[in-house]
Amino acid sequence: MKYYINTYGCQMNIHDSEKIAGILEELNYHACSKQEEADIVVFNTCCIRETAEQKIYGHIGMLKKLKQAHPNMLVVVCGCMSQQEGVADKIRTSYPFVDIILGTSNLNSLKQAVLDAQRRKCCVKVDFELYNEEDFVQSRTSYPNAWVNINYGCNNFCTYCIVPYVRGRERSRPLADILTEVKKLLADGYKEITLLGQNVNSYGHDLPNGEDFSALLKSIAELDGKFRLRFMTSHPKDLSQEVIDVIASYPKICDNIHLPVQSGSTEILRRMNRRYTREDYLSLICKIRTKLPNVGITTDIMVGFPGETEQDFEDTLDLVQKARYSSAFCFIYSRRKGTPAYSMENQIPYEVKRERITRLLACQNDVTKQISAEMIGKQFEVLVEGANNHYKNTMCGRTESGRLVNFKCDEQMTGQFVTVLIEQAKSATLWGKIVTEEE
Ligand code: SAH
Ligand code: SF4
Ligand code: F3S
Numbered sequence: 525m526k527y528y529i530n531t532y533g534c535q536m537n538i539h540d541s542e543k544i545a546g547i548l549e550e551l552n553y554h555a556c557s558k559q560e561e562a563d564i565v566v567f568n569t570c571c572i573r574e575t576a577e578q579k580i581y582g583h584i585g586m587l588k589k590l591k592q593a594h595p596n597m598l599v600v601v602c603g604c605m606s607q608q609e610g611v612a613d614k615i616r617t618s619y620p621f622v623d624i625i626l627g628t629s630n631l632n633s634l635k636q637a638v639l640d641a642q643r644r645k646c647c648v649k650v651d652f653e654l655y656n657e658e659d660f661v662q663s664r665t666s667y668p669n670a671w672v673n674i675n676y677g678c679n680n681f682c683t684y685c686i687v688p689y690v691r692g693r694e695r696s697r698p699l700a701d702i703l704t705e706v707k708k709l710l711a712d713g714y715k716e717i718t719l720l721g722q723n724v725n726s727y728g729h730d731l732p733n734g735e736d737f738s739a740l741l742k743s744i745a746e747l748d749g750k751f752r753l754r755f756m757t758s759h760p761k762d763l764s765q766e767v768i769d770v771i772a773s774y775p776k777i778c779d780n781i782h783l784p785v786q787s788g789s790t791e792i793l794r795r796m797n798r799r800y801t802r803e804d805y806l807s808l809i810c811k812i813r814t815k816l817p818n819v820g821i822t823t824d825i826m827v828g829f830p831g832e833t834e835q836d837f838e839d840t841l842d843l844v845q846k847a848r849y850s851s852a853f854c855f856i857y858s859r860r861k862g863t864p865a866y867s868m869e870n871q872i873p874y875e876v877k878r879e880r881i882t883r884l885l886a887c888q889n890d891v892t893k894q895i896s897a898e899m900i901g902k903q904f905e906v907l908v909e910g911a912n913n914h915y916k917n918t919m920c921g922r923t924e925s926g927r928l929v930n931f932k933c934d935e936q937m938t939g940q941f942v943t944v945l946i947e948q949a950k951s952a953t954l955w956g957k958i959v960t961e962e963e
Pocket of ligand 2: 678685687688759
């Protein structure tokens with residue numbers, strides 16, 4: 525029997541899909557590359573923006589015909605979208621061919637739900653439950669990188685964001701459990717560990733024995749062997765000097781920080797409930813660059829939050845130039861039902877949002893180009909991550925600072941560290957050649 529998983533959304537979901545795959549493999553399903561050939565199709569969904577959600581509904585709808593032709597095929601909808609209030613009912617009514625609907629914290633029920641569905645019993649479970657990471661045998665797909673959850677959920681309630689409602693309250697995994705998982709991954713040959721949480725810097729605040737994010741980073745970075753340690757996402761209000769110092773003291777921790785700013789206007793940040801000002805943010809960037817001169821900083825930015833004036837937006841453009849991000853994920857604000865910003869006055873017309881995002885992208889593009897140009901002629905250590913399928917015999921990997929580099933090399937080199945000389949920069953991607961290989 526075969527399975528096919530459609531994964532939408534962030535790294536959190538990509539990693540959850542590895543747990544889903546693990547459960548399905550325990551049930552003797554094998555991965556396949558075409559949805560049409562699958563005996564079970566999973567939609568691991570995202571609802572961060574309306575566009576994401578609409579696309580997913582469209583894709584689920586398209587399965588109706590397939591299910592008619594293969595009545596024994598099972599369809600599962602899980603992830604953030606199904607956790608939203610009323611959505612399970614909506615799916616049941618509009619897409620009655622869906623067999624299983626699970627919320628974000630119900631993955632531990634998937635095994636039984638599939639066994640029941642094989643006997644034609646539907647399952648809907650969207651109550652928050654606490655599951656134990658250790659209960660899953662994961663089927664990882666991102667070698668040489670391995671994702672590791674350190675905390676779940678979010679307590680920040682930024683006024684635009686649906687995540688706290690669909691991922692529940694923040695809870696940290698015990699440090700010892702994380703360390704056991706990481707040791708096993710390193711023993712299995714993984715070369716890069718990426719710690720995952722909506723707000724990694726608040727890791728441990730709910731644990732009894734004072735374990736915090738810097739202690740966690742240190743205890744992983746002190747493990748033997750050559751590997752890279754990355755983490756995401758950092759909330760600017762919680763990224764401490766201590767964490768910056770730990771990154772600087774341990775070479776295994778990559779000088780790469782994803783630090784979403786959202787807006788460059790203090791007034792918009794206040795209404796977003798981000799709990800820092802423009803000045804706080806810029807001074808944090810300054811502290812980071814002082815300690816980590818080669819750091820790559822990336823960000824998330826939103827345009828068109830309710831009430832955003834032309835001046836607020838220009839403050840964002842100005843901040844982008846000052847912060848010098850190596851890249852930025854730029855989004856048009858999307859109204860999410862159930863969040864405070866949904867009912868704020870002065871929602872911004874779509875044409876204005878469109879115009880602003882175009883200007884923002886152009887502005888960031890200029891910054892990225894400048895940073896890329898400065899890298900030409902220099903050498904960087906790169907971890908070979910996988911094939912670039914658009915070009916023959918071409919592999920890609922990232923510098924410690926997180927920049928993607930393409931270079932000619934053998935596919936068997938995946939998982940090795942090489943030194944690459946940067947020769948060319950095409951917008952966001954760099955091209956180079958290997959000058960030394962790992963011994
Ligand atoms: N926990 C992370 C972000 C998770 S969501 C953090 O706090 O930074 C990823 C990104 O999606 C956010 O940083 C934000 O830029 C964007 N986003 C969240 N809600 C959004 C909305 N309603 N409309 C548009 N973009 C949104
Ligand atoms: Fe959403 Fe804010 Fe939590 Fe990030 S910190 S997940 S943006 S509420
Ligand atoms: Fe991620 Fe989307 Fe959920 S961004 S946490 S999958 S709403």
